[in-house]
Amino acid sequence: MSNHPNIATIGQLKASGYQPKSIKQEIRDNLIQKIQNKQETFPGILGYEDSVIPDTERALLSRHNILFLGLRGQAKTRMARQMIDLLDEYIPVVAGSDINDDPLNPLSKYARDLIYEKGDDTPVEWIHRSQRYGEKLATPDVSVADLIGDIDPIKAANLKLSFADERVLHYGIIPRSNRCIFVINELPDLQARIQVALFNILQEGDIQIRGFKLRLPLDILFVFTANPEDYTNRGSIVTPLKDRIESQILTHYPRSIETALSITEQEAAILPQQAEKVAVSDLVKRLIEQISFEARSSEFVDKKSGVSARLTISALENAYSTAERRAIIHNEPATQVWISDLVGIIPSITGKIELVYEGEQEGPYQVAVNLLEKAMRSVFVQYFPNPDALKKRRNTGKPSQQGKEEENPYKAIVNWFDAGNKIDLLVDASDREKMNQLYQVSGLHALVTKLFNRSDEMETALLMEFVLHGLASYSLISKKTLDGKIEFKDLMGSMLNFGGNLYDNEELSEDDFN
Secondary structure (H helix, E strand, C coil): CCCCCCCCEHHHHHHCCCCCCCHHHHHHHHHHHHHHCCCCCCCCCCCCCCCHHHHHHHHHHCCCCEEEECCCCCCHHHHHHHHHHHCCCEEEEECCCCCCCECCECCCHHHHHHHHHHHHHCEEEEEEHHHCEEEEECCCCCCHHHHCEEECHHHHHHHCCCCCCHHHEEECCCHHHCCCEEEEECHHHCCHHHHHCCHHHHHCCEEEECCEEEECCCCCEEEEEECCCCCCCCCCCCHHHHHHCCEEEECCCCCCHHHHHHHHHHHCCCCHHHHHHEECCHHHHHHHHHHHHHHHCCCCECCCCCCCCHHHHHHHHHHHHHHHHHHHHCCCCCEECCHHHHHHHHHHHHCCCCECHHHHHHCHHHHHHHHHHHHHHHHHHHHCCCHHHHHHHHHHCCCCCCCCCCCCCCHHHHHHHHCCCCEEEECCCCHHHHHHHHCCCCCHHHHHHHHCCCCCHHHHHHHHHHHHHHHHHCCCCEEEEECCEEEEECHHHHHHCCCCCCCCCCCCCHHHHC
């Protein structure tokens, strides 16, 4: 039913030509219509267009119960919640029914008795699709009474009924979700004996409450979510239950940086006044996104736990706030997120990664810093020549593709630091102070303007700062972060006390700098 009809009794409902339809058939019909009309079935779900969404559509067309299996932060619950939009706008129920009884196909004793008593005058109510969704987070303390139901002694006393009367039953959340979508999140956390109680509901529609054996063919679309069974030792899905869930759909993290960028952009809660005050370059966004990709392959991070998209969403929000705070301190009307501002996203990383033993030894803060450094190293070569490739050519004496030995673009910068110069970038310094510091480094501005001649002053300064961080990540200069400042200086003088510089010392190999 697309609109709320003005129908108040079963007699009027019959006269309207209403035909009962199961929820799975209802969703199937509406899904077919959406696909035919070229409408998005799961709007806002990015990166699943060729994988999870087609699998889910096939499962719904097959009228299957569904298990979404995947690591945390993979939009499993969000997919389930969006299925509400595939329901009819309104459906009729017997007025006062606890389990949304269909007026023409009643299940509960209450509804059957009321219809027997009032016939075609039985009152009908209409419920909106937004009311037809139930969700339960599985925890070890969930009981059969919570899910299925129990005897209500207070109801028995008030109605002066014996415990043998079906009317003393208090239905649990599953029967109350009749004709609804019902989601159980983190299914493996449900105790095995509770999972067993779901067998008959999924297969035959029987539920058992205490001594009552009720034949209630409940009309429910079940959606379960779970992490892979080996995620933790908390539990697993019992095999017979898994066997009764017809479609198991594997979810995944974004497969490309572009998709990940779109998800973060869509989900980050940035206030309008923050967006107006703070500019965030594509470079900084890619750096933040790369952190997740580095974390998912890091030897310090538990791969079975996963790294949620919430990491980059929180990190982007923190990056905005770090720059905003700095602008407030200096009374600047506008600013940008500098590379040095990324120290402010460390708290977004430390709470979002599960560490293995080696990671625990290293410590969450240091692991977060390492991931940030790795991200800088990975993204740096997308913008600037690869220092490793230049070192290899220098060490082997091989000419460049142009047939002559290539001039090293970083030589002037490294030589400046080798001469004993250094700069201290204060994290909370004003934009102008940062720029003044960066322009001191010989060859830095020339390198950036040669490669990015269309950048404005702020973008150029950001790229200049990025060059320093990039060279440090490739061990060409030294970088130390302490007491609210980032110090860049000569690697050789600060660590090895060698004379000369990297490019003039033929005997030093690449391994000496990694």
